[in-house]
Amino acid sequence: MKVFIACLGTETNTFVPFPTGRRNFESFGVRHGDVTKSPRNLFSAPLHVWRERAEARGWDVVESLFAFAQPAGITVRSVYEEYRDEILSDLRQAMPVDVVLISMHGAMVADGYDDCEGDLLARARAIVGPNAAVGGELDLHCHLTTAMIDNATALVTFKEYPHVDTAERAGELFAVCADAAEGRTRPVMALHDCRMVGMYRTPIQPMRGFVDRMTALEGKDGILSVSLGHGFPWGDVVEVGTQMLVIADGDAAKARALAEKLGDELFVMRDATLVKYWTAAEAANRGATEDAAKPLVMADTADNAGGGSPSDSTFVMAELIARGTKGALVGLVWDPIAFQIAEEAGEGATLDMRIGGKCGPISGDPLDLRVTVKKIAYDCRQTFGANRERTGDLVWLRDEAHDLDIVVNTLRTQLFHPDAYAPLGIDPTRFRVLVVKSSQHFYAGFAPIAREVIYVTTKGGIEPDFANIPFTKRTTPFWPKVDDPFAGTNRR
Ligand SMILES: [Zn+2]
Incomplete structure (x- = not known):
């Protein structure tokens, strides 16, 4: 087995006036294939975990780019394209590859690309073909998009905010993708739009209990992984907002049903998630x-x-x-x-x-x-x-x-x-x-x-005035801009 690992990410605030360019990435240390030789940070930690897990199984590891930027405004197009193309070029050279694992933030917007992660995953999938396992680890402040779901085998977001579980989630993603690559499972993902825009602090109730329930559902009854994409509220993209993501083994209906059930559960307690x-x-x-x-x-x-x-x-x-x-x-x-x-x-x-x-x-x-x-x-x-x-x-x-x-x-x-x-x-x-x-x-x-x-x-x-963020691309209603964004749908 051969595993390909890389990191490309940032969280783009499309409303602030300073762009994300090369200097921002470089100030956090761009590495061309050897970030696992350095001490780990929040977004390189997954690469360390993936290398350790793969090597423990005697698998080959090909390590590509590590590039992460402090959140800022829209990413300069040429910078995104250069980093993306470096990863894709490394991937082509590494073929045949069985597992691709990418550490991403999940809310990167570049000039000309509202969904950088969907773009990167689609291009990676085109190189490795339908049978390789392609996995992405995401910050829970991500946009989960159709392009990402369509092109990945598995996506796993952090569960904790503060993000203290980066390494744990890397292990979870590795396990799901390794099992898929070895033919033991067939992951299918379902996404449910909670129609909420907000910030949810997981150490305090009711979120603490919700995260614990998500974790308790994993690894049994054919459920491989459960993630809540809290969303990043200050990104003016179509899919901005909170989304429930469930990965089941081969059973799309089961994944969808659980995503909807958990999404409804979160929606019901929406007012209780607000902090003063x-x-x-x-x-x-x-x-x-x-x-x-x-x-x-x-x-x-x-x-x-x-x-x-x-x-x-x-x-x-x-x-x-x-x-x-x-x-x-x-x-x-x-x-x-x-x-x-x-x-x-x-x-x-x-x-x-x-x-x-x-x-x-x-x-x-x-x-x-x-x-x-x-x-x-x-x-x-x-x-x-x-x-x-x-x-x-x-x-x-x-x-x-x-x-x-x-x-x-x-x-x-x-x-x-x-x-x-x-x-x-x-x-x-x-x-x-x-x-x-x-x-x-x-x-x-x-x-x-x-x-x-x-x-x-x-x-x-990032003024937390979620009802009044001036979105221009999201078309479906959301709380707290409206009290009941599901009014008139079959969810009510
Ligand atoms: Zn975050």
């Missing part, structure tokens, strides 16, 4: 008046780089200052210009600086503050699950007048873990308020040190 969002003013007021031994963690959800936001918005910081909230630490604020100025001034310098607010209306107005350069650190990392993710160069700035500390970085990324601050010698537990620019991935690391976690919404690249 605070406005920045409400959050700042609370931060100003409460005092406790442990920090109040405010998730600055709309400015999460992991959803394609700039990570330099000032809405929350401005409210903290306006409401007199003392003892707050804000990070990571992406501002390479501010970093450069601070670096030039040097540690210990106090100077007037313009911070954040550099990417248009979604960033808010820049803040002009008098700050002291407390410390600078280079080529830093933070923990995310079992992986160490890059954060670039960091500078710790302190605004004494407002009792406000800000960590600025040079590599646009969300804040995953409190240990991101370790290179600067900052102990985040000593602050009264921690503002984290992240939607949910911060949770695993920050919840244990938090008195409480609250979710804040502002304007921004």
Whole structure:
């Protein structure tokens, strides 16, 4: 048996004004066939797992491209085509191949390609023919499309948000595809459109129980795999939204019936999946008046780089200052210009600086503050699950007048873990308020040190106002834009 492995992905926010180009991919380390020789990260971890599983069976492994970009705007066409064609060229040379496994995000949009994953899978299928097993592992914030289903043998999405199960899901996909390649099973996939657009946090109920029920259904009664594609709400594509995916062994009707049953179950509990969002003013007021031994963690959800936001918005910081909230630490604020100025001034310098607010209306107005350069650190990392993710160069700035500390970085990324601050010698537990620019991935690391976690919404690249995202391509109705998007169908 011969297994071909590769990674190409990003999550495209079609509404933000900065494109995804070569530099974005390269800043995360493009590798041409040897990413499994490096420590694993969120999207290379599957390749490590697939190589280990295949080699344990004595199978041959051909490793191709690894290319992943921080979520941003529409991908430059020539960049997508070049990376795609490198994978396809490697695949042609590797033939005959029995199993193709690709780590993708599943919400990549390039100029001219609304469904990059469907395009890549279709071209890969054309090369390997109908009998090879073609599998894709996807972030649950993916668009699941007809082209993807038609051309893959099996698709498996992460089940957990925060995404702590990347490696586990890679193992699941390997098992399904290996069994198919060896003729033990005949996977058939069914997709059910839940007609929902939203974000669903899996550590908390009712989603926790739903994910556990999905897992419990797998591996028995002919059900091979169950995935919920939460969807990525800020992608203007036809298939945007939440979809239930079931893989059964040879029984399409069974797969469809279970996908519909689980989809209905999720739909019924849709209101209970909503989390409370605070406005920045409400959050700042609370931060100003409460005092406790442990920090109040405010998730600055709309400015999460992991959803394609700039990570330099000032809405929350401005409210903290306006409401007199003392003892707050804000990070990571992406501002390479501010970093450069601070670096030039040097540690210990106090100077007037313009911070954040550099990417248009979604960033808010820049803040002009008098700050002291407390410390600078280079080529830093933070923990995310079992992986160490890059954060670039960091500078710790302190605004004494407002009792406000800000960590600025040079590599646009969300804040995953409190240990991101370790290179600067900052102990985040000593602050009264921690503002984290992240939607949910911060949770695993920050919840244990938090008195409480609250979710804040502002304007921004991913404002969680799901009813009012200006889609132009989705034609079927969806909740919460309408109360009952199934009205008039046979599901009601
Ligand atoms: Zn995701």
